[in-house]
Amino acid sequence: MAADSLNSKTAFIAIVGCPNVGKSSLLNRFLGEKVAIVSPKPQTTRTRIMGVLTDGATQLVFTDTPGYHKPKNKLGENMIRAVGEGINDVDACLLVVEPSGDIRPEEQTLIKKIKKAELPAVLAINKIDTVENKEELLARISLFAGLYDFNAIVPVSAVDGNGLDELISELKSLAMPSEHLFPDDTLTDQPEKVIAAEYIREKILKFVDKEIPHGTAVAIEKFKDRADSDILDIEATIYCEKESHKGIIIGKGGEMLKRISTAARKDLEKFFACRVNLKCWVKVKEDWRNREGLIHNFGLD
Numbered sequence: 137m138a139a140d141s142l143n144s145k146t147a148f149i150a151i152v153g154c155p156n157v158g159k160s161s162l163l164n165r166f167l168g169e170k171v172a173i174v175s176p177k178p179q180t181t182r183t184r185i186m187g188v189l190t191d192g193a194t195q196l197v198f199t200d201t202p203g204y205h206k207p208k209n210k211l212g213e214n215m216i217r218a219v220g221e222g223i224n225d226v227d228a229c230l231l232v233v234e235p236s237g238d239i240r241p242e243e244q245t246l247i248k249k250i251k252k253a254e255l256p257a258v259l260a261i262n263k264i265d266t267v268e269n270k271e272e273l274l275a276r277i278s279l280f281a282g283l284y285d286f287n288a289i290v291p292v293s294a295v296d297g298n299g300l301d302e303l304i305s306e307l308k309s310l311a312m313p314s315e316h317l318f319p320d321d322t323l324t325d326q327p328e329k330v331i332a333a334e335y336i337r338e339k340i341l342k343f344v345d346k347e348i349p350h351g352t353a354v355a356i357e358k359f360k361d362r363a364d365s366d367i368l369d370i371e372a373t374i375y376c377e378k379e380s381h382k383g384i385i386i387g388k389g390g391e392m393l394k395r396i397s398t399a400a401r402k403d404l405e406k407f408f409a410c411r412v413n414l415k416c417w418v419k420v421k422e423d424w425r426n427r428e429g430l431i432h433n434f435g436l437d
Contacts, residue, residue, distance in 0.1 A: 379420055
């Protein structure tokens with residue numbers, strides 16, 4: 137609870153948008169810590185991830201939702217359902233879009249959902265660091281302004297932080313008087329095991345090409361501090377859909393799996409502020425993305 141509970145305010149804010157617009161990158165920027173994995177590949181975020189930003193008397197509770205897309209399997213259907221539930225369970229929305237191009241049908245659908253829920257919303261036009269022609273950005277602002285009465289439209293860059301202070305200020309203005317619902321030092325509701333699994337999956341997305349990474353899931357089998365040292369032992373199983381995919385993830389002489397594990401271990405050591413002993417194995421679960429039982433076992437329902 138905030139120290140000054142008489143003046144404290146809170147807001148639950150859903151971060152929504154199409155795949156690859158930078159929702160998770162913005163959440164990590166808000167918090168100053170990587171609680172959501174990022175990748176240039178679409179559909180990186182699979183479930184709703186909560187992040188908490190407490191700034192003085194104001195607490196913003198963000199829900200980072202999967203990118204809104206046309207689902208191709210049961211896992212995709214669950215991801216889209218998570219977006220809808222995210223919009224229905226919050227006080228406001230942060231719609232994140234790219235700085236150029238036409239409005240996508242999925243973005244029009246999201247705006248309709250926001251309208252139906254009668255939610256205040258802020259539009260963040262991300263990736264402005266990639267824009268050379270500012271007229272293009274102004275045209276983009278005009279397009280979206282004609283679709284919804286946004287509380288604010290803020291050009292921003294999750295890469296260099298440009299516009300971030302203004303965006304946070306606009307989001308704080310949506311907070312209403314309320315005691316803080318989480319301790320002020322809370323960053324996320326993600327269990328440590330889930331964070332560890334996601335860090336490993338991020339490296340699979342980074343190093344393995346094409347469709348293979350989207351057919352992977354990571355289960356943490358062991359997560360335990362050693363009693364006699366500052367070493368955290370983590371054992372993980374990477375599940376994929378085909379034997380051929382297993383061979384690619386392991387790589388010649390185990391080189392790819394070693395590359396994935398080493399990169400993940402470095403990030404995990406930074407996040408948990410201790411030495412990490414990470415061991416990874418690879419197993420096949422055919423077509424798991426269409427099997428409700430396995431989706432549930434992996435915590436993705």
